[in-house]
Amino acid sequence: MSHHPYSTFRTTVARISRLSPSFTRITLEGDDLQHFGTDGLDQRIKLIIPLADGTVTDVGQLDASLSMGEWYRRWRELPDELRNPIRTYTIRSPRPVDREIDVDFALHGTDGPASAWATGAEVGDPLLVVGPDARAEEPAGGIEWKPGAATSVLIAGDETAAPAICSIVESLPEHTTGEVCVEVPTEADALPLTAPDGVRVTWLARGGAAHGVRLSAAVHEWGRQRSAAAGVAELAEPDPDEVLWEVPDAVTGGEYAWLAGEAGTITALRRHLVRDLGIDRRSIAFMGYWRQGRAEGS
Known part of the structure; x- marks a missing residue:
C-alpha cells in the first residue's frame, strides 16, 4: 500500500x-x-x-x-x-x-x-x-530551515515562532556563529535553550510595547553591528499585497537569515535586510505565520 x-x-x-x-x-x-x-x-x-x-x-x-x-x-x-x-x-x-x-x-x-x-x-x-508520514515515498516538505553551507545565522521571531526557533538552535553545529532574537510577552517567558558558543540568544520581553517593536529594534541593532548601515527606523507599514512567505531553494553564501512571526513585522524586517543591509534575498527565509488583527486562514 x-x-x-x-x-x-x-x-x-x-x-x-x-x-x-x-x-x-x-x-x-x-x-x-x-x-x-x-x-x-x-x-x-x-x-x-x-x-x-x-x-x-x-x-x-x-x-x-x-x-x-x-x-x-x-x-x-x-x-x-x-x-x-x-x-x-x-x-x-x-x-x-x-x-x-x-x-x-x-x-x-x-x-x-x-x-x-x-x-x-x-x-x-x-x-x-x-x-x-515516514512511509511515503514522496517528501512531505514543511521544513523551511535550509541554511546550506552557511555558518553565520540570524534567527528572529515572536512567540509563535519560539518552538521552531528552539528546535533549530538546538540542531546548530558547534562551529555556527550568529544572533537569535525571540520576542515574547514577558521576561518569565524566556525558555532554557542550549546554543553553540558563537551564537548569542536574546529573549526580548514585550512588556507594554506594541507587538514587533522590540524584535525590530533588536534586528536593526544587529544590522548596525554587522555593517554600519541604516539606524533603527520606524516599523514600516506592510504592503497588503506583499509576499508574506518566501524561502530560498538553495543558499550559496556563508550567511543565512530565518525570520518568522507576525507578517507585518517579518516582512518589514526582510525589507530592511535586503534594502538597507544589502543581504542577498536568496539567503533569507521569511514566514508570516500570522497577521495582526486577522484569524489564521486554514
Whole structure:
C-alpha cells in the first residue's frame, strides 16, 4: 500500500507541562506516531481542533486512500457550524520510537480555537494531527530551515515562532556563529535553550510595547553591528499585497537569515535586510505565520 506524504494521526494528550506564563507544552501519544516522519526543526503540522461539543466532522481525514487535498476540499465545503478549525503549528520534539510528539502552544486567551483548546486540555483528550508520514515515498516538505553551507545565522521571531526557533538552535553545529532574537510577552517567558558558543540568544520581553517593536529594534541593532548601515527606523507599514512567505531553494553564501512571526513585522524586517543591509534575498527565509488583527486562514 502506498502512503500519502501527509497523514492524519490519531493522538491523545499524554502530558501537559506549563513552561512559562505564556507557553504550555502538550505531549501527544498514539500508536500511529511510530510512522510520524520528521527531523524536527521548523516542521509544520496541522491540528484539527474539536468543535465545542468535542466532535470532529468526518470528511475522510482518516481515510488512508484519500490525500490531504481531497479531504481538505470536503472540509472547505462544510457549513461553518460543522467545520472544525484547523491551525498550523510546528513540532517542538518528535519521538517516533516512543510514539510521542511535543507541541508547544503560545497561550493568548480563549478567543482563538487552538489556544482555547490548549488552555482547557486534559490528559486523555483526543486530537487529530496532520503531519508527514515516514512511509511515503514522496517528501512531505514543511521544513523551511535550509541554511546550506552557511555558518553565520540570524534567527528572529515572536512567540509563535519560539518552538521552531528552539528546535533549530538546538540542531546548530558547534562551529555556527550568529544572533537569535525571540520576542515574547514577558521576561518569565524566556525558555532554557542550549546554543553553540558563537551564537548569542536574546529573549526580548514585550512588556507594554506594541507587538514587533522590540524584535525590530533588536534586528536593526544587529544590522548596525554587522555593517554600519541604516539606524533603527520606524516599523514600516506592510504592503497588503506583499509576499508574506518566501524561502530560498538553495543558499550559496556563508550567511543565512530565518525570520518568522507576525507578517507585518517579518516582512518589514526582510525589507530592511535586503534594502538597507544589502543581504542577498536568496539567503533569507521569511514566514508570516500570522497577521495582526486577522484569524489564521486554514
